[in-house]
Amino acid sequence: MILIVEDDLTLAESLAAFLKSMELESVIAHHGLEALEILKNSTIHGMIVDMMMPEMDGVALLMSLRYLNPKPFIIMSTALGSLEDKVKAFELGADDYMVKPYHFKELGYRIQALMKRSLIDLRHQLLFPHSFLDETQLLCRVNEQPVPLSKKEFHLLFHLLKHPNIIFTRQQLLDAIWGEESESFDRTVDTHIKSIREKVNSPDFEVLTVRGIGYKGVIK
Secondary structure: OEEEEOOOHHHHHHHHHHHHHOOOOEEEEOOHHHHHHHHHHOOOOEEEEEOOOOOOOHHHHHHHHOOOOOOOEEEEEEOOOOHHHHHHHHHOOOOEEEEOOOOHHHHHHHHHHHHHHHHHHHOOEEEOOOEEEEOOOOEEEEOOEEOOOOHHHHHHHHHHHHOOOOOEEHHHHHHHHHOOOOOOOHHHHHHHHHHHHHHOOOOOEEEEEEOOOEEEEEEO
């Protein structure tokens, strides 16, 4: 999902139509405050942000996003083309900068390049409206708060959520997380699932027991 933050309604709708032609979903915000609300409730992978807007401009929006984790890629879209404006945008965390007017085709290529870079990370991340898991950092956050999971607990939860609604037997989970040569028993999986449920209270997902078979991760 790409978030278009643009107060020019005609341009915003044209951008949305162009993204649709690239088979990309998008949502429009007309100023920074509206964008922040959308970010709270939607999974956003990239943003096209105008610099000059009412309510909250692009600079203030970028400052609000500096510590967002994970942060979507950001392309600034503005009529301000001075070196100072570009430097300021990049210092605040912009990934690219386009001066209006520009060709949508060029924008498309830049989006594709940024998406390729993002996908390298996204393969090891699970992003939900209120939760975030990063496999490389063994990081789990719910409502911006870190959840202290052990290494095995994290990998078990990540595996279940990466394959939502797939039922795994205890033996399959033992093989995937502990290794096929492990001498651990079914009870090991049960103990770790119990601990995960006690530690993780997310509005985005849950781990369900499938009686007589095993477990599955369910996205709400």
